[in-house]
Amino acid sequence: MTPDEYCQQKAARSGSSFYYSFLFLPPQQRRAITALYAFCREVDDVVDECQDPQVAATKLAWWRQELTRLPAGKPQHPVTQALQAASTEFHLPEEQLQEIIDGMEMDLQQSRYLDFKALSLYCYRVASVVGLLAAEIFGYQDRKTQKYAHDLGVAFQLTNIIRDVGEDARRGRIYLPIDELQRFQVTAADILNARHSDNFRRLMDFQIERAESYYAQAIGALPAIDRRAQRPGLVMAAIYRTLLDEIKRDGCQVLSQRTSLTPIRKLWIAWRTWVRG
Secondary structure (H helix, E strand, C coil): CCHHHHHHHHHHHHCCHHHHHCCCCCHHHHHHHHHHHHHHHHHHHHHHHCCCHHHHHHHHHHHHHHHHCCCCCCCCCHHHHHHHHHHHHHCCCHHHHHHHHHHHHHHHHCCCCCCHHHHHHHHHHHHHHHHHHHHHHHCCCCCCHHHHHHHHHHHHHHHHHHHCHHHHHHCCCCCCCHHHHHHCCCCHHHHHCCCCCHHHHHHHHHHHHHHHHHHHHHHHHCCHHHCCCCHHHHHHHHHHHHHHHHHHHCCCCCCCCCCCCCHHHHHHHHHHHHHHC
């Protein structure tokens, strides 16, 4: 199996909305974004699948070292071997790849966030940086597109947090800011014990409104000249906004279920958005 095949298999197996967003790209860009996505999956899996935080930290340290081998052309893992070609061709800064690992390390160091400012740093590292790297791969002419990529990354991560409240709680993590829990009179125990209430529903409505505002802000910032090149992000935004609509329609039952869209529905949304340009 070649490095590119390994990354393709990793991306396809995940069933992520990210995967559907780059189905229609030219081969060169598709290989690069698939390698980037596979890298994100590898380091994310370290945190999610390792029961021992020290083992997870050791594995992330290995990935840090692996990234330093990119410039010398000596990466050891299939993902970084594929990523090396993408990094060279599309000028992906190693510092930004390292920042993604910084975000994963935050998951090992904390399981609560005091306020949205603290959560924003996490969103930047695990999602906005990915958006900025993806924008380089897709190409742009106007630097304002970087603002679009940053805000779209935040919107994606906020959507993930909303969708995964229950799943994260079962791992002992609560990403919803503590001051907002207090404002809506929802306790950590309510979330950890999956106690749905009117207050929790209002809290989630607030979270959804904020995510939607980031989508609107991002798309509003995208210069017309770069809209066509940045279609993969627009595809993913369309899929994720549909997911938010479904969560809201279900009454924000995210403590006990994980709302998702079927593959065929994701494919339909992706094709429709791509064709519209």
